[in-house]
Amino acid sequence: MTGHYGSPEHVEYLLRLGDSALVLGQRLAEWCGHGPILEEDIAMSNIGLDLIGQARLLLTHAGRLEGKGRDEDHLAFRRDVPEFRNATLAELPNGGVASARATAGDYAVTIVRNLLFSAYQCELWRALSSSTDGELSGIAGKSVKEARYHLRHAADWTIRLGDGTDASHARAQRALDALWPYTHELFEADPIEEAVAQHGIGVDCASLRNGWLDAVKAVFEEATLQLPADTAFRSAGKLGRHSEHLGYLLAEMHSTHRQYPGATW
């Protein structure tokens, strides 16, 4: 029997949830000091910090269950690309899927990604607030309030950009077209997710898709954006198969820890 409390599947599942929050939190932190206006700069940093806060709780919990003495810092700073379990959507650059890392961020990409991800997190945390893992249900109960605000922020901006000028509409649509294929990974379960769902620890992620789709469709409609057609493309970040972008992100995130191992402040 697999997927019970404290099983390797349980730990793996927590790493997926925690890593997605951590990696997107790190991406959003890249806007700090570079936001389009001061007020948005602070808003985006707040959202990034919310996600990093979620990651801390999830990784700490995963490390304790695993029982190998890995704490949140060990998990965040001492694993490399193949060991990360975040959804690929979270690691894509702020400038767009095809861009080099050095390219400046495109706010439409960040906003549309936040919309897709926060709407997913709203469904996820709502469902996980009744997880049989008491620690996880507590984290979910706290995080769902944050996700609802992230969704409100992203929805507001998606509508402003989509239903704005010709230029902002074109950029928002381009961002949506590029990011959409990466959303399927969030809703297609693999054996690990099925195992923890059977024990009531995790949630059947396919069951989240209808609620998510209703939420994002309503926003895209108001934003006059077209829902892209589904393709056969599937990303697999949660299995440890990442895009080329994650390595650069981790190199930056790990740099302090590499220079000063074990540093605390």
Added chain:
Amino acid sequence: MAQNEWPLWEVFIRSKQGLEHKHCGSLHATDAKQAVQMARDVYTRRQEGVSIWVVPSAAITASDPDDKAEMFDPMADKIYRHPTFYELPDELKHM
């Protein structure tokens, strides 16, 4: 004001204990809804408040600083306007 600059809004926050909204600063936003959202992110991120008001800065009429002498200085020597000459009974609390 430059044409590409967003309008300025004054932000008022009511703290958990407070009864009134207090002015805490200003920010730029395209409209009232966005101003409330930005005020949340800029001015309540350290649990400062439970309620937000925003007012277009242009809607505020202010007194003229040059009138300060005639507006406010005459009050300086009217100490009898302060209710400090009463002896309060000990039983009276919270005054």
